[in-house]
Amino acid sequence: MEKVIFKRAALSAAVVAALVAPGMALAAQDMMSPEYGQSYETFVKDSKLTGGLFYFQRDRQRIQGGATGDGKYHSNLSHGTAQAALNFNSGYAWNFIGLDLGGFGAYDLSVDESNGVNEENEFSFAGRKWGGKLDGLSEDGFSLSNAALKFKFGDSVTAKGGYTQLYVPGVIGVNWSYQPGTYRGGQVEGNFGGLYLTYAIADEYKAPWFKETAGFSKASMYAGNAAFNDENSIDYIHGLAARYTFENGTAVTGSFGQSEGYMDSYHFKLAHKFDVLGGLSTSYQFYGSETDNNDYDGLAWQQAITAAFGVGPYAFRVEGLWSKAEGKLGNYLPRLTTGYANSQGANEIWWDSRSDWNHNNEKALFAGVTRTLDDLVGAPGWAVGVSGAYGWDAENGDSTLKNGKEWAANFDVMYTVQDGKLKGTLFKLHFTDYNNKQDELGSWAYPNMFTSERDVKFHIIAPFTIM
Numbered sequence: 001m002e003k004v005i006f007k008r009a010a011l012s013a014a015v016v017a018a019l020v021a022p023g024m025a026l027a028a029q030d031m032m033s034p035e036y037g038q039s040y041e042t043f044v045k046d047s048k049l050t051g052g053l054f055y056f057q058r059d060r061q062r063i064q065g066g067a068t069g070d071g072k073y074h075s076n077l078s079h080g081t082a083q084a085a086l087n088f089n090s091g092y093a094w095n096f097i098g099l100d101l102g103g104f105g106a107y108d109l110s111v112d113e114s115n116g117v118n119e120e121n122e123f124s125f126a127g128r129k130w131g132g133k134l135d136g137l138s139e140d141g142f143s144l145s146n147a148a149l150k151f152k153f154g155d156s157v158t159a160k161g162g163y164t165q166l167y168v169p170g171v172i173g174v175n176w177s178y179q180p181g182t183y184r185g186g187q188v189e190g191n192f193g194g195l196y197l198t199y200a201i202a203d204e205y206k207a208p209w210f211k212e213t214a215g216f217s218k219a220s221m222y223a224g225n226a227a228f229n230d231e232n233s234i235d236y237i238h239g240l241a242a243r244y245t246f247e248n249g250t251a252v253t254g255s256f257g258q259s260e261g262y263m264d265s266y267h268f269k270l271a272h273k274f275d276v277l278g279g280l281s282t283s284y285q286f287y288g289s290e291t292d293n294n295d296y297d298g299l300a301w302q303q304a305i306t307a308a309f310g311v312g313p314y315a316f317r318v319e320g321l322w323s324k325a326e327g328k329l330g331n332y333l334p335r336l337t338t339g340y341a342n343s344q345g346a347n348e349i350w351w352d353s354r355s356d357w358n359h360n361n362e363k364a365l366f367a368g369v370t371r372t373l374d375d376l377v378g379a380p381g382w383a384v385g386v387s388g389a390y391g392w393d394a395e396n397g398d399s400t401l402k403n404g405k406e407w408a409a410n411f412d413v414m415y416t417v418q419d420g421k422l423k424g425t426l427f428k429l430h431f432t433d434y435n436n437k438q439d440e441l442g443s444w445a446y447p448n449m450f451t452s453e454r455d456v457k458f459h460i461i462a463p464f465t466i467m
Contacts, residue, residue: 050463050466053462054459055460059456060453063436066451078112079111079112079123079124081124083105085102088100096151097150098151099148106142111124113136116136125139130206130210130341131217131342143179158188162186163182164186165181165182167200170287171336172346173347181341184202184213216235216259216342217234220339221341234262250270250271251272253270259336263336282308286301287304296329303322313372313374317367319351325358353387353410355434359396359449360399362391366388371384381417383415385410385414389408394446396445405437407437413429415427425460439452
């Protein structure tokens with residue numbers, strides 16, 4: 001354990017030293033120059049203070065299936081939660097160094113405390129940190145989302161370090177509620193014409209429904225103290241990526257990510273936008289992972305094909321997904337650690353249809369259309385959408401359970417305020433009817449498939465700018 005603590009401390013010190021020390025030296029050299037005062041003013045002049053007020057009401061019903069269930073819908077999540085966020089983003093003093101600070105508060109206006117599922121409703125707080133003891137009750141409170149120094153090296157390279165958000169295409173991202181998750185780590189990015197390069201590393205993370213960061217683990221959150229013993233603890237995760245965008249709009253991305261002693265992940269994406277159908281955007285995406293234990297038997301992967309286009313007031317999406325995940329897990333993880341919310345990946349496939357559609361050998365299709373209603377209601381800002389997803393051939397990790405099927409239908413109504421003091425405020429109602437065709441087996445017979453659900457979500461998102 002002492003060795004692990006030393007490694008984590010050394011990693012954190014290395015990130016901070018690498019990012020901060022050059023800035024201190026340059027600032028000291030420049031402090032006596034005539035340009036010092038003017039350069040420092042850009043820190044304030046280019047600063048922004050922004051925030052938002054948010055409200056989320058949810059009512060999710062799930063069938064009690066399996067041998068002991070009654071086959072009827074029962075409350076699974078029921079809460080109304082408000083959030084308020086404030087973020088400060090400075091300019092670059094001496095055209096070199098800046099500061100980003102941000103935080104938010106969350107408060108449950110209503111919550112069904114008789115149901116322990118509501119503890120992790122993802123919009124208030126489930127507790128102090130991932131892996132900590134849960135008591136079945138959600139918490140109100142405040143949390144830091146960003147406290148990082150940022151640096152600019154000429155016109156092409158930027159870096160940041162501290163408590164911040166990291167993004168490496170296809171391998172490292174953050175969980176979202178209305179606020180983003182937070183890593184303790186750093187990232188360097190470079191843009192050189194059509195070439196984008198990045199590298200990021202972190203030793204701790206918190207999803208936005210935890211108040212403090214925690215280390216990474218090979219276990220689930222419910223492993224208790226064993227989540228961070230010598231066998232399960234992961235000292236760090238890191239990732240690098242390169243993307244080249246050609247003048248014709250074709251973009252090629254390659255990425256590699258790794259959690260120390262546990263998982264290697266790979267990502268490839270080929271994207272192109274055609275000058276037809278209002279700009280037809282297409283992509284092929286590959287995500288692959290292999291583990292140092294039997295969580296996966298060989299290389300697990302997901303492959304996706306996506307297309308999006310517009311015709312008049314209509315916007316269409318059509319996507320297909322195929323997963324392979326032989327081994328103990330039996331479903332493809334979109335992150336570098338096992339436990340949900342212990343870290344997060346950057347998988348771009350998300351259908352807001354409840355399921356992850358990621359079981360071993362599962363194929364899935366999604367189709368959706370959104371229509372603006374400006375011409376029908378005589379006022380801008382209104383839109384409606386319908387979509388559906390269907391998955392088949394799902395298996396568990398050793399293929400002893402096969403031919404799993406699931407499907408979902410979604411309906412959305414959205415309104416965005418167009419002017420006045422509330423300009424930009426979004427009101428959104430989303431309904432999902434999700435169906436597991438094996439409800440008689442109960443939840444988790446297939447390792448990431450719960451029984452049928454009906455999910456109603458209502459959002460209010462009101463952004464504001466102070467300066």
